Amino acid sequence: MSQQPVLLPYADPAFVADPFPLYRRLREEGPVRRAIIAGGLDAWLVTRYEDGLAALSDPRLSSDVRDASDPRLIAQLPEFERESMMSTMLRCDPPDHTRLRRLVSKAFTARRVAELRPRVQEITDRLLEAVAPAGRAELVADFALPLPVTVISELMGVPVDERYYFQRWTDAMLVRGEEMPDPLVVDEAWHRMRAYVTKHLEAKRARPGDDLLSALIDAHDQEQRLSHDELIAMTFLLLVAGYVTTVNLIAGGIAALLTHPDQLTLLRDRPELLPDAIEEFLRHDGPVSPGIARFAREDVEIAGVRVPRGATVLVASAIADRDPARFPDPDRLDITRRDNGHLAFGHGIHYCLGAPLARLEGEVAIGTVLRRLPDLALAVPPADLTWRPGGLRGPARLPVTFTPDGAG
Template sequence: MLPWGFLFSRAFSRDPHTAYAELRRQGPVHRIDFPPGAEAFLVVDHEHGRAALNDPRLSKDTAHSTLPVPSEPYFGGTMLGVDPPDHTRLRGLVVKAFTARRTEALRPRVQEIADGLLDALAPRGEADLIADFAVPLPIQVICELLGVPAEDRDAFRAWTTVLTAPVLDRAAAERRRETARAFDHYLRGVFDARRAEPRDDLLTALLRARDGDAALTEAELRNTIGLLIVAGHDTTVNLIGNGVLALLRSPGQYGLLRDDPSLLPGAVEELLRYDGPLERASQRIALEDMEIAGTPVPRGSWVHVSLAAADRDPAAFSDPDILDITRPTARHVAFGHGLHFCLGAPLARLEGQVAFGALLERFPSLALAVPSEELRWHRSGSIVRGLKSLPVRF
């Protein structure tokens, strides 16, 4: 059995792909002690991982586990942690507000925000691309999307920084609980203001979203907004950070994309496949005794699907460890698959296209400011994969 520390080690955070390649050679499914004490399994190939992501026998509700865990703020009770029919209702209501048209309409403003951030960096000649660009870009975008007033955005960013940070000890857990309470109080006030004075923003659209007599409850509305912020924030930050690093480590691909911006949509998909923002999918719980790739999975077991491993599976992608921005990558699972496919994927893709395009145009000779081996990755054991910082010069 793999120990729970497998997912928390420095070596794994630096290079999970080598570890997963070795596991794949041994077989597609492995027992793992995570969460500690639970009967749990890790799926590391594309075929069975992709199937598990859309298997109705695998529930998102940890109440079905033989080792239930407390819900995280903003995840319990959202579509991320429930099954149909509740999931169907919640997702349907949010989709009515979070439309493709609303997302695409943001493109000029996302470009403006990205350009403004780079304008501020240009005179310096060097920067931490995570803190100075990858983090503030999605925060400003989500504030614009929701209609958060400009005067509240510093507080909003401070709250979301805590809510998206890993919880590694009791002090961090208590800090997150206090922040969640403050954020809830703020959101209640904003909801009251929007009901009194509706605007053309996502928050007003969510308040108005209905399907017959069904609408989001107050708690569901707060949790949905929290989920959009937390999930969308980490996804975009890590897409930008991981993607820029991958390009800098592949100078030929960097030059190809810099010289031909028409390749941006496909390049974003390949960067998602190559080293995506999520290392694993969120948990699944077996509702019945079942098998995955011939491995017995008892009822109540946790099933973890490694998205990173699935997207480097040589059975699904030729030369998977090579970055190729011209590769057809329609089958990657960086945003999941099936019923729980990431609702914010179109926004993350848009932000990625704008961010990479703006960076390569503004700083065509972008380079790492430290040796690659000095870079540090978050070692939280959570599902996200991202750099702590990315020092660059230009």
């Protein structure tokens, strides 16, 4: 296997729109492949399903970026990632990961999430009622974005008139592409976000309730199970992670149906397939691409390839989830697919805590769109859709047309 790194060309619109031909070639070239990723950083891509599954459970592969040997990795991190993400359960390992995850896991059990279904449905209906009379909409800005933003904001007690700001700051902090974003812009957004989170925590501390944020404040103030920095970081993580990937799941799932009319017809005819469809959207073109970063604590052999200590290992879930050794006819969107154990939510102790909520929001959102917007179709040719570059994948805009309410 050649060890000449391959460049992931985030500046190429064709790659951003459809990275899967290159992903397929990388998987066929070998199970572990060096690549140049965003910011010019060197990583080792794990491209096949079984190897990725094993890597995500391998304790020799750390989630802590401080285990990386490339000094550029930390040097290129914006201030918000150095100050906040380092203190979250995303970027730590046991025992800290175990302690932090336990503090919030009860809020995201399947039972607790199921109790949110009526409210998610209510928000969904209200958003669609606003666009239904027009016969056209931009389903990212009008629907796929405000739905999960509203849900997580209500869970965290963010007032309606403040949600736009934290969403705007998040967008500034998470933008990715071939070039790293302007650090001054990113750091300014983080300072505003940190000041907002601090103010919000103080307001909630003065008026606690029976909610997740009040429980976290109590864990800090009364039980000393959270440091001040961890409390800030956890609040930030829940606000941001509570919506960014779900936006892409909803918009990406609708885009997948509109570009695969046979699957759209099938789902309209058999709405009971919706849970399976959500899993297939996640597998076929999920909201994270190319995958999940880990850092080698020691020399590690993966699929017969020696990965040196300190290397960045990118478990390429977007590539592995189209591995023909695991998924028959993997490039085909098939909402009837069974045994769909994709890696879109990760695996092991870092398996996405918000997966039940994302699935619920995806089911309610996409199912309701199919019921409420007759004759739904793209308003532009599929080739004209624009996609988010790097890291988080999904349509940047999704213009659609449909039969307006009351017409015909």
